[in-house]
Amino acid sequence: MTPETEAELAEAIANAEGPLAIQGGGSRGLSVAGDVLSTQGLTGVELYEPGALTLVVRAGTPVAEVEALLSAENQQLAFEPMDHRGLLGKAGTPTIGGVIAANVSGPRRIQAGAARDHLLGVRFVDGSGQVLKNGGRVMKNVTGYDLVKLMCGAHGTLGVLSEVSLKVLPRPEAVVTVAVEGGDLPSAVAAMSAALGSPYDVTGAAYDPDRSVAYVRVEGFSSSAAYRAERLVAELGRFGSTRLVEDSEAVWQGIRDVVAFHGRAGDVWRISVKPSDAVALAPQLQAEALQFDWGGGLIWALVPEGTDLRARITVPGHATLVRASAETRARLGVFQPQPAPLAALSAGLRQQFDPRGILNSGLME
Structure with a gap:
């Protein structure tokens, strides 16, 4: 299914009889059971005001198209989103909705913040087929639930993005x-x-x-x-x-883009720790190759296939399995297991936004 309007997206979700595998451009390699629901038909720029540093764009719009538009005005996405295709060996087309859904942030995160820090507003469809919106087109303080931040990094488990509003910044001279x-x-x-x-x-x-x-x-x-x-x-x-x-x-x-790992066999993990812990942790990982970003707070590790790297981590942090076989992902899980209280909160949120449990079911559990 590839809806081309928000109304069609809502109808597809409302009428779904089973799990849906939400997919943007298919460039990040995450796969779950269910009928594929693609956002690639939801393309186009709704509003771009260079003087106000504001961009409103539909979720299926390719990142390359967004970056070209901004570049023409000497502006940029300051959070510097990663392109996963070379690392994962994928040939998809990264979309802006996929970037926001996964909170994809690059090296400039240490200074400019993550993708969620540049997100002003969202429109999305929840698991019952209801269209919701939150935030706006300017930065402001509001009361109530911050669904904007909640949707960023939820990987489509709480709702399917149809439109995002972003703060953009000038390109440096x-x-x-x-x-x-x-x-x-x-x-x-x-x-x-x-x-x-x-x-x-x-x-x-x-x-x-x-x-x-x-x-x-x-x-x-x-x-x-x-x-x-x-x-x-x-x-x-x-x-x-x-x-x-x-x-x-x-x-x-x-x-x-972790180019040093492109074309090399093995599983790839992404580990977030305090920079001061990186020195002690690195030898414990027993990795075939490592790369450090964010001053040492982000570690990329290449290890033999099937390795449970989380079992080797002895410092506070979390590890995400970025590249591995389907069997390894099923056995180890993609995301860091949450402490019981946080897991209960996450489950409660999913129940509220997706009571039927059909959106990327099991992906973040």
Whole structure:
């Protein structure tokens, strides 16, 4: 089923006789039992006001189309959404609704916030076929339930997005990246922490252990970015050899999309921890390859197929199984198991928004 209007989407859900597998562009590899309900027919820009930094777009609109529209006005999605296709070996088309449903956020999250922090409003259809809306087209403080934040990251289990309103931001005039070479993980985390704690407004901090290189990014007006990068080159020299990177865009796209793992066999896990815990945790993972982002707070791990990586994690955090066989996903679960009180709250929300249990049933349980 591929409805082309919100009314058709509501009718399809209301008339569903069994589970529905909600799908955007099919680029993230999540699969559940049920009839496929695609949002790819819900495309188009409803409103774009560059002067107000506001975009309202239908959920099935391709991310590439949104980014091209914004680029023409020298603007961007500041949360820098990842493209999963290379990592997962998929050929789908990422949609803006899929990005919001999964709260997909890239390296700039440490400075600009996650996708949910840029979401102003949503329209969606719940599990009974009712059309709901929440939020608006400007940032404001309101009372009541914040369904906007609730829908972001729910992976379609509470409702199917039909339209999203987003805050967009200007593209920076310059992007400059400082590389700190030759250090091990403790040194890299210390360097990234120093950069993030500096007054230089760092927008990216990542570490590639295969090359023993930490990357620190600054953005903004050319003169300002150049000055801040120069100061970072000097101040981070105590952690290793420092230099400016020639192609910042390629570096951060590679970090965002975990290009180092593309085409390599094995399961891929995404682990969120405190940056200070990354140093102790890394050797415990016994991974074949690692990549660190968000100053060490986000760890990508490549491990042999079927590995239960959660059993090796001894620090507070959570691990998501991003790439694995259907058998491994069924056995280990995609998402981190929730503590009992939180699981009860989540189940209660699903009961309220999807009383029949038909939307991506079992995906986040």
